[in-house]
Amino acid sequence: MNETDPDVELLARIGNNEAQAVNEMVSRKLPRLLALASRLLGDADEAKDVAQESFLRIWKQAANWRSGQARFDTWLHRVALNLCYDRLRSRKEQPLPDNDELPEPVDPAPLPEEQLEASARNELMAAALAALPDRQREAIVLTYYQDLSNIEAAALMNITVDALESLLSRARRNLRNHLVDAHDPARLRRGKR
């Protein structure tokens, strides 16, 4: 399996303290890792923390990486997912802040109409993803945004492929309902069954 793992050689170079290999690993993995954490957590700062922590694990593991284990990318997703789980768990254990403590909304600078529309759609989608139950959001993020196969995603979530498909169906149904209710009904009604 590791013969086709495209990251093994790069890991070996990092293990040999090659500075250029570090740069290559960051440019290869950071965007996907940050996107994963951003979508699962819905918080840019927390996502950055998860990305940094994940890379610390990479540096620690690089010299000891052994062929025959899981693909490196799958292992990395597992690391990032666990870090996200920890943060999602700790959020549930903390009481919600009083309204007085919420930050003042920032008045956005005026944007061209096209950008406004894209920005509104982006916020709407972010809200719809955030409203999903954690496991449904995880299933959508892993298969749709991270482009993992159903087998890889199911393995990462410790469930069967059938259970993954069930989570995906429910996630997409919930997203549809949320989007239709929250957005311009006349425009989006076409999508609701």
Added chain:
Amino acid sequence: MTPERFTHLADAYGADLQRWPASERAGAQALLAEGNAELLEALNQARWLDGLLDSHRVAAPTPELIRRIVASAPAAAPPSFWGRHPGWLSRIGFVGAGLAGIAAGMLVVSLGLPLPSSSEALPSIFEQSDADIVMSINAEESDQ
């Protein structure tokens, strides 16, 4: 593949068959080729949501985040003097051995050359007049 299975997969994976399990794609294509209106509608519904999912963008990594992560790698730490010049001692030893060899060679060559008997062989610290005196003393001693 049954129409029910097709609808279930469209509900789970969306309208792009490339996202579907590889083992199910051929069956899905064959079913679509029959032109079933219900299945086409299922795909349209899925495509609508795919478009909205695609519209969700997340921030790209900032240069500051990239810098911090790169700096956190052990390989990124600037190497020490000894790390930058790991062979400095051996190189110095090599140069030293070379110099010693050259000096020894010069010594051997100089010892092997015959000394001239003329005043030219005297050290340069002597003036030519001093040399004449020395040579004349030598001549007197040999006459005696």
